[in-house]
Amino acid sequence: xxxxxxxxxxLSLSPGERATLSCRASQRVNNNLAWYQQRPGQAPRLLIxxxxxxxxxIPDRVSGSGSGTDFTLTISSLEPExxxxxxxxxxxxxxxxxxxxxxxxx
Amino acid sequence: xxxxxxxxxxxxxxxxxxxLSCAAxxxxxxxxxxxxxxxxxxxxxxxxxxxxGSGGTTYYADSVKGRFTISRDxxxxxLYLQMNSLxxxxxxxxxxxxxxxxxxxxxxxxxxxxxxxxxVSS
Numbered sequence: 001x002x003x004x005x006x007x008x009x010x011l012s013l014s015p016g017e018r019a020t021l022s023c024r025a026s027q028r029v030n031n032n033l034a035w036y037q038q039r040p041g042q043a044p045r046l047l048i049x050x051x052x053x054x055x056x057x058i059p060d061r062v063s064g065s066g067s068g069t070d071f072t073l074t075i076s077s078l079e080p081e082x083x084x085x086x087x088x089x090x091x092x093x094x095x096x097x098x099x100x101x102x103x104x105x106x
Numbered sequence: 107x108x109x110x111x112x113x114x115x116x117x118x119x120x121x122x123x124x125x126l127s128c129a130a131x132x133x134x135x136x137x138x139x140x141x142x143x144x145x146x147x148x149x150x151x152x153x154x155x156x157x158x159g160s161g162g163t164t165y166y167a168d169s170v171k172g173r174f175t176i177s178r179d180x181x182x183x184x185l186y187l188q189m190n191s192l193x194x195x196x197x198x199x200x201x202x203x204x205x206x207x208x209x210x211x212x213x214x215x216x217x218x219x220x221x222x223x224x225x226v227s228s
């Protein structure tokens with residue numbers, strides 16, 4: 001089973017700052033890696049699939065990158081609605097999620 | 107617009123059973139695989155089960171294999187999760203989610219319902 005480790009656990013930033021979230025896989029995942037955003041009390045929402053392909057309606061300030069075992073979700077300039085929990089997800093031979101990174105207002 | 111509406115959650119005793127439903131609309135239901143994902147209170151996401159668009163192929167997490175059964179009725183645009191032999195550790199919000207292809211193979215989850223809470227407690 002592929003284990004996904006997200007870091008940091010919590011990211012404290014101010015609106016307008018850049019957020020960089022990491023997801024490391026225990027083995028190569030061939031870009032079968034997605035990112036989701038979950039706001040409090042809401043269902044998760046797909047942001048990125050294939051490591052870097054944006055879902056419909058996702059703003060330009062959100063981007064995904066990486067390959068192999070190391071992936072990054074970047075939000076270039078945080079808006080108030082971006083403060084949430086973010087999960088990475090491997091959808092290959094095993095279907096696993098990372099433990100999440102909370103982006104909170106500093 | 108894709109809409110997924112879960113129902114059937116509630117309080118059940120350990121060892122009991124519950125059937126969850128997910129009513130789908132806004133897309134051709136039979137053309138897409140579907141999954142169930144759960145989230146224990148204050149915890150992260152855990153994939154539970156998946157089913158192909160035809161219903162002919164199913165997948166389960168080891169934690170629920172042999173206890174849960176996923177199914178679908180394409181004539182009713184509805185996904186189900188039959189949960190038997192429930193344990194305290196099954197307590198969670200259960201989400202149904204749509205996959206982007208008919209086969210449930212190497213798929214992300216491109217739409218999610220709002221979830222239904224299952225509480226297993228005596």
